[in-house]
Amino acid sequence: MRLVCATGRAAALSLAIFCLAATLLPLSGQRRALQRKNYEMVLIPGGSFEMGRSSAEIDRAMKVYGISHRDVLSPESPRHAVRISPFFIDKYEVTNSQFREFLLSNPQWRRAESSPAPHNGHYLETWNDVDYPAGTGDHPVVFVTWYAAFAYCDWREKRLPTEAEWEFAARGGLPDPEFPWGNGPPDVSLANFTQTGVHGVTSVGRYLPNGYLLYDMAGNAWEYCLDEWQADYYEKSGRENPIAGQIPSGKSGYLSVRSRRVIRGGSYDASPVNLRVTYRDSHPPDGAGDHVGFRCACSK
Numbered sequence: 001m002r003l004v005c006a007t008g009r010a011a012a013l014s015l016a017i018f019c020l021a022a023t024l025l026p027l028s029g030q031r032r033a034l035q036r037k038n039y040e041m042v043l044i045p046g047g048s049f050e051m052g053r054s055s056a057e058i059d060r061a062m063k064v065y066g067i068s069h070r071d072v073l074s075p076e077s078p079r080h081a082v083r084i085s086p087f088f089i090d091k092y093e094v095t096n097s098q099f100r101e102f103l104l105s106n107p108q109w110r111r112a113e114s115s116p117a118p119h120n121g122h123y124l125e126t127w128n129d130v131d132y133p134a135g136t137g138d139h140p141v142v143f144v145t146w147y148a149a150f151a152y153c154d155w156r157e158k159r160l161p162t163e164a165e166w167e168f169a170a171r172g173g174l175p176d177p178e179f180p181w182g183n184g185p186p187d188v189s190l191a192n193f194t195q196t197g198v199h200g201v202t203s204v205g206r207y208l209p210n211g212y213l214l215y216d217m218a219g220n221a222w223e224y225c226l227d228e229w230q231a232d233y234y235e236k237s238g239r240e241n242p243i244a245g246q247i248p249s250g251k252s253g254y255l256s257v258r259s260r261r262v263i264r265g266g267s268y269d270a271s272p273v274n275l276r277v278t279y280r281d282s283h284p285p286d287g288a289g290d291h292v293g294f295r296c297a298c299s300k
């Protein structure tokens with residue numbers, strides 16, 4: 001599968017034109033804010049970084065976060081050097097209102113239709129056809145499968161971020177942070193996680209962004225990545241734009257995927273340990289739930 005989407009100079013020009021148009025159109029404040037959240041992307045400069053954690057750092061994290069089973073954190077090891085090419089990534093998690101546009105243009109992905117891909121029975125379970133719950137237009141879309149996330153990004157001429165891209169972006173340009181905002185512990189002013197007591201996703205962009213001006217890279221909703229889940233992947237990872245697993249080729253090749261996929265970032269019910277920029281987890285591709293969403297990326 002070709003990872004490049006509608007990018008390069010054309011993509012940068014398109015983004016610039018959109019941002020200019022957004023400032024000129026006579027939109028209401030609320031509509032303009034929602035439109036901006038739906039489409040704005042950030043150019044991540046790319047570069048080299050040390051991905052993951054060392055064995056000694058895993059030992060320390062187990063003590064700090066009260067983890068008794070090493071296999072919870074061992075997929076973060078070993079620490080290894082990775083180089084990432086420049087890429088674009090969505091500033092916000094994909095919202096309900098944005099996903100609604102996808103459903104209007106692609107009726108086969110509506111809940112009432114015979115979905116092109118399998119799901120666990122919870123796909124868009126809170127929606128009424130193309131209508132999301134009232135007042136949640138700027139919430140991250142959840143109850144979606146990896147397949148639907150893949151299809152949405154492809155429809156936008158984008159793609160899901162690789163796990164390495166996601167971690168590089170989450171670090172926000174900081175050399176070796178514990179969390180997207182730095183090394184300070186999470187609190188209710190920094191992210192939507194278990195301690196906020198919200199018990200559900202909230203509006204995207206409600207909390208401060210990281211150094212790359214990306215919002216909700218910790219908490220709110222877990223985010224699907226392109227990669228296949230391999231707990232031991234870091235032991236064999238490539239060093240240049242790595243991607244775990246075979247990515248099926250062809251327009252609908254992704255529909256044949258059955259292996260678990262990487263998710264990152266934690267959600268509204270996550271513990272502090274899950275919010276760390278290095279924390280890895282997985283999810284079945286058909287596992288629609290109220291805690292997993294996504295954002296799109298695009299190669300430069």
